[in-house]
Amino acid sequence: VARVVTGEATVSEGLAVRVLAAIDELGYRRDLNASGLRRRDHRTETIGLLVDDPRRPFNGTMQQAVQEIAGERDCAVFVASVDHDAGRERDAVASLARRRVDGLLIMPSGPDHSYLGSQRRAGIAIVCLDRPPARLEADVVVVDNRVGAAVAVSHLAAQGHRRIAVLGGPRSAYVDRERCDGALDALRAQGADPGDAHVRVELTGAADAEAAATALLRGPGPPTALFTSRYAITTGAIRALHRLRLEHEVALVGFDDFPLADLLRPAVSVVAHDPVAMGRLAAEQLFRRIEGDRTAPRCQVVPTRLVPRGSGERPPPR
Amino acid sequence: VARVVTGEATVSEGLAVRVLAAIDELGYRRDLNASGLRRRDHRTETIGLLVDDPRRPFNGTMQQAVQEIAGERDCAVFVASVDHDAGRERDAVASLARRRVDGLLIMPSGPDHSYLGSQRRAGIAIVCLDRPPARLEADVVVVDNRVGAAVAVSHLAAQGHRRIAVLGGPRSAYVDRERCDGALDALRAQGADPGDAHVRVELTGAADAEAAATALLRGPGPPTALFTSRYAITTGAIRALHRLRLEHEVALVGFDDFPLADLLRPAVSVVAHDPVAMGRLAAEQLFRRIEGDRTAPRCQVVPTRLVPRGSGERPPPR
DNA sequence: CTGTTAGCGCTTTCAT
């Protein structure tokens, strides 16, 4: 019976048929948990995906891509929401380790991922997504944040803007730091002084971004263009522009594409990246590790693409 | 050792401490798969969530709520995307059954769910989400689709609209059918003839909805208001209105709330429901079943809420 | 309260 269900070759046709018949007569369902217990490679054919927030549209798409790749290998996917909380991440990792997942796809939260080392030594493959882990060498798939941000700012400068505001998240967050640095590099390349009053980082969310944008736009020498470093900040800035009725005066390019960006007025120009590619690349790398690849950790960078829709192509006034 | 890790009371403090010390000295990680194998209740402390499409914003929020409830019970969650495909649903159920999940939360796809009966007999609890299963008695948590749609149409009628178009999905889909019927009931209550030229159902997606809306608005006796039965159709209709520059002339209420609805111009009035409540209720019901509740299947209906934002409060012209 | 043992459903190995 075992040789039939595991698909081994050394079974005569007659016996195989007889066993298969019995299987669906008795409603036999193979138990993969017991299977993993005894298998030499100890695999359970499950992986875990740790995601910061499943409500972000980007993450849903990525999750879908991961499930697609896993499904091709008959592998089931645990998904856990970590909500940007290092403690929850540790708990989720421990929980999935108890279930003996073959591998873990992690969007790292928190300042220290060295604790993942022991899990890896215990045989769990690990690939990081969207940002590199701290204090751990591991495969990672990231967006080309610096270049994407620089392209956005250069694009605004090319429309003639000289007072370009940069609205970004906390510098403690890798993604925000990279994007902010890319934007500042581009500003410097334009001869602008990035130390000026138009840089607001450490913004924590949409409400915060709205307040910061409002203050900038109402202040002295207001910016004629905005670069926003991620979805939540972009929406906050848009709310500020609407409230001040400046949405058709001030240019805007945001990092991260989002649904309905083309339906807003003006339509929102963005730096887009490809969440399907990210999910695919990360999952494929994970399965390579699970299947025994022992080469040095890889960092794969997914390119970005500027999507001009109107808000970023507006020249400065006068 | 076993009595310590399972948290049984019959262990002396001294021994417990000694075992715990050894546990983290040796890096012991309990294997929950082996545990489920031997436990009398046979539980693995995992459940599965079958979702039609993880990219829908609604589903991400619901998934989050389910994970929250499951996490409180130290239960891990498999998530599988079924993509509205009955075959994929069966495969996903079989795959998770091989992993011996304690329960399954399913957004049913396809015309026949009687096959779930055998899984339930084998001990897997089942709760359906968003729509009832066909040919199977099971717990279900649904939105109050009929009433929500009726409220939307009545709201438009209350603004004075008499030519209200109904744009809906295929009647083979439970959700679309219910919403369409609710809308037609409300039309009849207003004395309108729902058999008229302003009803377009069987729309398959955003592109289709855009074409249908365009045709209606360009046709003879065009509607002065639109009701759209779900997110994809709402966005299609909005695109049509924009293209015809009618977005400020024709009223619109859509079923399903969505991010940025308030940032569109006009802001989009919607019938919203609460995906967090849905996820919670369904997960709680599932755990009740897992813990042995054998009462008759329950149908829980989550109420809707009309969110007026502007597009639905516009009176007809003249 | 603690030590020991059997056996969950499976894969692997060894013997035919």
Added chain:
DNA sequence: ATGAAAGCGCTAACAG
């Protein structure tokens, strides 16, 4: 090519 037996890590039941 097939049968039989051992044992994966755990829990439950049985002794002391």
